[in-house]
Amino acid sequence: xxxxxxxxxxxxxxxxxxxxxxxxxxxxxxxxxxxxxxxxxxxxxxxxxxxxxxxxxxxxxxxxxxxxxxxxxxxxxxxxxxxxxxxxxxxxxxxxxxxxxxxxxxxxxxxxxxxxxxxxxxxxxxxxxxxxxxxxxxxxxxxxxxxxxxxxxxxxxxxxxxxxxxxxxxxxxxxxxxxxxxxxxxxxxxxxxxxxxxxxxx
Ligand code: 2AM
Numbered sequence: 412x413x414x415x416x417x418x419x420x421x422x423x424x425x426x427x428x429x430x431x432x433x434x435x436x437x438x439x440x441x442x443x444x445x446x447x448x449x450x451x452x453x454x455x456x457x458x459x460x461x462x463x464x465x466x467x468x469x470x471x472x473x474x475x476x477x478x479x480x481x482x483x484x485x486x487x488x489x490x491x492x493x494x495x496x497x498x499x500x501x502x503x504x505x506x507x508x509x510x511x512x513x514x515x516x517x518x519x520x521x522x523x524x525x526x527x528x529x530x531x532x533x534x535x536x537x538x539x540x541x542x543x544x545x546x547x548x549x550x551x552x553x554x555x556x557x558x559x560x561x562x563x564x565x566x567x568x569x570x571x572x573x574x575x576x577x578x579x580x581x582x583x584x585x586x587x588x589x590x591x592x593x594x595x596x597x598x599x600x601x602x603x604x605x606x607x608x609x610x611x612x613x
Contacts, residue, residue: 459526478597489561490502506567572591
């Protein structure tokens with residue numbers, strides 16, 4: 412199964428960003444981009460790729476442990492940018508150092524669980540808003556549009572393991588479907604989830 416760990420923005424933050432994105436979607440060329448859905452918005456912490464189901468219990472146990480070691484931290488969706496001419500994204504502000512440390516732990520947890528991790532790129536927290544399918548759209552106006560955005564702050568309190576179901580081959584315009592497998596509270600040192608951190612208990 413294809414898995415990644417993530418921080419999910421709360422409903423209020425998603426609503427604000429959706430209002431901002433509605434503006435971006437009126438810009439010339441917007442209809443040629445493939446926009447992510449608000450239900451899918453997330454900040455990836457670590458991408459695991461295909462994980463053998465046998466590794467899942469160990470991965471969950473180690474992610475639970477990682478979550479316990481990190482206290483909750485503040486975050487807001489703010490600013491944005493692009494990856495070359497491929498992706499427009501919204502950025503994060505506030506607890507970026509804490510988020511980076513959590514991302515490192517989320518990677519290490521998987522490595523220790525035996526998940527074959529590819530070489531990790533330097534961590535760059537981003538929330539993908541749109542992908543450029545045709546490579547013909549100039550993404551700079553979209554970046555200019557999101558640059559000034561500064562959403563409400565919230566306290567990140569959970570590390571979430573997400574499964575990505577890829578679209579069926581050949582179905583144009585379909586997006587991956589994301590499913591929460593499990594979530595663990597940050598900084599929860601009372602061991603409440605220790606014996607039942609598996610996906611069936613999420
Ligand atoms: P993206 O939004 O920049 O595409 C599910 O696919 C999540 O995992 C997305 O947030 C995606 O980032 C991220 N992801 C997919 N492949 C990845 C890879 N090879 N390395 C890092 N993150 C990846």
